[in-house]
Amino acid sequence: MIGEIDDWRNKKMKTECTKWTDHLLEAALLPTQDYELQRHLAGCEDCAQELESLKARREKMDALLPLVARGGQPAEHFAARVVEAGLAGKRRPQARRRMWDLAWLTAVLALGVAAGLLMNRGRFMRRHEPASGQEVEMAEKLTHWRAPSDALLTFPGPQVLHDSPRLGETYITIPLLKDREE
Amino acid sequence: MGMSQIKNALLGTLRAGTEVEDRDAGFTVRVAENQKRVFQIAYSVLGNAADAEDVAQEAFVRAFQKSALLRDPGKFRAWINRIVFRMALNRLRASRRQLAREDAWQAHRAEDADGERAAENHVMLQRMRTEIANLPERLRCVLLLSLVEEMEPSDVAAALSIPAGTVRSRLHTARKLLLEAMR
Numbered sequence: 395m396i397g398e399i400d401d402w403r404n405k406k407m408k409t410e411c412t413k414w415t416d417h418l419l420e421a422a423l424l425p426t427q428d429y430e431l432q433r434h435l436a437g438c439e440d441c442a443q444e445l446e447s448l449k450a451r452r453e454k455m456d457a458l459l460p461l462v463a464r465g466g467q468p469a470e471h472f473a474a475r476v477v478e479a480g481l482a483g484k485r486r487p488q489a490r491r492r493m494w495d496l497a498w499l500t501a502v503l504a505l506g507v508a509a510g511l512l513m514n515r516g517r518f519m520r521r522h523e524p525a526s527g528q529e530v531e532m533a534e535k536l537t538h539w540r541a542p543s544d545a546l547l548t549f550p551g552p553q554v555l556h557d558s559p560r561l562g563e564t565y566i567t568i569p570l571l572k573d574r575e576e
Numbered sequence: 577m578g579m580s581q582i583k584n585a586l587l588g589t590l591r592a593g594t595e596v597e598d599r600d601a602g603f604t605v606r607v608a609e610n611q612k613r614v615f616q617i618a619y620s621v622l623g624n625a626a627d628a629e630d631v632a633q634e635a636f637v638r639a640f641q642k643s644a645l646l647r648d649p650g651k652f653r654a655w656i657n658r659i660v661f662r663m664a665l666n667r668l669r670a671s672r673r674q675l676a677r678e679d680a681w682q683a684h685r686a687e688d689a690d691g692e693r694a695a696e697n698h699v700m701l702q703r704m705r706t707e708i709a710n711l712p713e714r715l716r717c718v719l720l721l722s723l724v725e726e727m728e729p730s731d732v733a734a735a736l737s738i739p740a741g742t743v744r745s746r747l748h749t750a751r752k753l754l755l756e757a758m759r
Contacts, residue, residue, distance in 0.1 A: 419752050452755055458701050462708065463620035463723035465701075468629055473611045476633045477604050480640040 411441050422448035603640050606652060611636075613726050614660045617735075620720040621664035623705065631667055635660035654734035661721065661735055700758075707757040715750040722747050 417431045422445060435442045469475075525533070614635060619628035639646075639656050646655055708716055721732040722743070729747075733740040 415756075419756055422755060423748065423751055448755060448759075451758055452751075454697075454700065455704065455751075455755060455758060458697060458704060460723055460725075461701055462623075462705055463616045463720065464725060466615070466619040466625035466628055468611060468615040468625070468632070472615070472629055472633075473607050476607050476611065476636045479633055480603055480607070480637045481600055483637050483641055 411438060411444075414438075414441055418445050418448055421445055422452045602649075603636075603643075606656075607636055610653065610656055613724060614656055616724040617657060617660050617721065617727075618664040620723055621661065621668055627667065628664070631664045632660055635663050638663075654731065657721075657727075657731060657735040658737075661717070665717075704754065704758065707754055710757070711750055711753060715746050715753065718743055718746040719750040719754070 411434075414431065414434055417426075417428055418441060420426060421428065421431060435445065611632070615628055615632045618631040618635070619625065622628050622631065635656060639652070639659055646652060708719060711719065717736060718732060721727055721735055722729070727735075729740045729743045733743045736743070
């Protein structure tokens with residue numbers, strides 16, 4: 395009978411103690427001034443033991459937790475490998491960019507040379523350039539231009555002179571008889 | 577376009593070349609300064625050195641390639657932390673070999689086991705890692721990052737883009753749940 399009562403008391407205590415679970419965890423993690431908990435612990439050996447157990451586990455946990463992140467170490471030449479990979483990854487775009495820079499500069503130079511030639515074409519290309527319309531018109535006028543003395547060539551005078559009998563000749567054309575006819 | 581402009585363009589190209597060299601040198605220095613922490617962040621998530629190295633290297637290369645996006649070089653530390661953590665999480669989520677990785681991690685830890693106490697620690701560590709994996713992600717992320725050396729709450733906050741106060745409260749909750757689970 396006494397044993398049954400003790401069991402009942404223990405069960406009741408455990409049921410009542412579940413409400414202290416969170417308080418015990420907090421007390422295990424941080425120093426606490428939870429006076430209600432302190433009063434409970436003074437009268438509850440199970441909870442006092444549980445708190446000591448939690449504190450011990452927390453210390454062990456804190457000692458081991460860093461190993462979760464610090465347990466592994468990078469290989470000896472890790473940094474060198476990373477740098478090599480980083481620079482190799484960068485080199486390709488750099489080379490491409492330099493190629494574009496060179497192409498751009500070449501284009502600029504080509505444009506500069508072309509602009510220079512265009513600006514100085516009068517000096518280099520005047521001989522070969524085609525005549526303008528005005529020049530052609532002037533040349534045609536010159537072709538048809540006649541000196542004042544040339545007017546005599548079209549005037550009937552020269553023809554008159556040409557047709558006029560020479561000295562000792564007559565205006566009347568008299569056909570000359572050939573010797574046989576005479 | 578005059579000769580002066582062409583000259584300027586050539587000088588610009590040469591200057592750009594110098595900048596590239598400076599950036600390359602800067603990258604080498606940054607890898608040296610951050611490699612340990614970056615590796616640990618990846619390791620804390622993935623649990624084995626080989627995968628952690630892969631992800632850490634990938635994170636550095638990506639950071640280097642995108643370095644032009646980083647306006648403030650002083651924020652490189654927070655930036656690379658965030659990159660490697662995200663990449664490690666993505667790798668973990670994408671991987672269907674998580675169990676195998678756990679085994680690999682356990683095997684790695686077993687190499688350090690020496691004596692009864694070490695074996696006990698090893699078992700507890702295994703169990704702890706399993707319980708951490710079961711934590712809600714928002715708590716797990718904070719806990720894992722907080723375990724990395726040189727990671728202050730402000731660093732964790734920057735990596736996860738949450739306030740430092742939230743980091744502290746989540747860390748406390750994570751530790752409490754873990755302690756409860758480890759009973």
